[in-house]
Amino acid sequence: KQEVTQIPAALSVPEGENLVLNCSFTDSAIYNLQWFRQDPGKGLTSLLLIQSSQREQTSGRLNASLDKSSGRSTLYIAASQPGDSATYLCAVRRGAGNNRKLIWGLGTSLAVNP
Amino acid sequence: DGGITQSPKYLFRKEGQNVTLSCEQNLNHDAMYWYRQDPGQGLRLIYYSQIVNDFQKGDIAEGYSVSREKKESFPLTVTSAQKNPTAFYLCASTRQGGEKLFFGSGTQLSVL
Numbered sequence: 001k002q003e004v005t006q007i008p009a010a011l012s013v014p015e016g017e018n019l020v021l022n023c024s025f026t027d028s029a030i031y032n033l034q035w036f037r038q039d040p041g042k043g044l045t046s047l048l049l050i051q052s053s054q055r056e057q058t059s060g061r062l063n064a065s066l067d068k069s070s071g072r073s074t075l076y077i078a079a080s081q082p083g084d085s086a087t088y089l090c091a092v093r094r095g096a097g098n099n100r101k102l103i104w105g106l107g108t109s110l111a112v113n114p
Numbered sequence: 115d116g117g118i119t120q121s122p123k124y125l126f127r128k129e130g131q132n133v134t135l136s137c138e139q140n141l142n143h144d145a146m147y148w149y150r151q152d153p154g155q156g157l158r159l160i161y162y163s164q165i166v167n168d169f170q171k172g173d174i175a176e177g178y179s180v181s182r183e184k185k186e187s188f189p190l191t192v193t194s195a196q197k198n199p200t201a202f203y204l205c206a207s208t209r210q211g212g213e214k215l216f217f218g219s220g221t222q223l224s225v226l
Contacts, residue, residue, distance in 0.1 A: 034213075034214075034215070043204055043220050044204065044206075046216070049213060089157075102157075106155070106156055
């Protein structure tokens with residue numbers, strides 16, 4: 001059974017710091033992995049999607065890596081800003097053809113302090 | 115701008131009452147989903163629909179019902195059979211064959 005874990009549950013850093021959020025999964029047979037951002041009381045916004053054949057994806061100050069063999073993905077945020085404060089969730093897709101097979105982590109709540 | 119609109123933002127349910135959450139999208143997406151989010155738990159899939167007039171149960175469909183009469187709309191009814199309905203409900207969509215999920219802003223349902 002696939003399980004997705006995000007550690008730490010909460011993180012507080014000063015503005016400008018580079019930081020890494022972690023996502024671990026127990027079954028390496030994944031189709032893809034997505035990182036999302038959720039602001040308090042709001043919906044989720046997709047940040048990056050990494051296919052199983054890829055090693056990393058980049059968007060602006062964000063870089064997500066995937067290591068299937070170790071069951072781990074990291075989301076790197078460069079030069080963090082107070083506007084980056086949010087909860088970051090990762091989700092693993094188990095198979096092709098059906099988006100419902102997403103297994104979600106509980107998220108890491110990030111606070112970037114001015 | 116295209117997107118997903120959920121309404122209302124806050125909803126209160128009385129004992130024994132059915133309530134309906136609205137989800138409308140103008141992204142021309144074929145697939146739509148309903149998720150439930152509870153503190154300390156990952157998102158859980160309630161129902162999903164890949165095409166008009168067709169939908170399938172997710173992992174926690176008991177006590178919920180949906181319809182998909184139009185491509186743009188996928189309302190969720192929380193029935194009186196759902197004994198623990200307090201949660202944040204999220205609607206999402208994807209284009210046909212797509213993998214990127216687009217979410218609405220959510221509805222917080224509470225019990226009076």
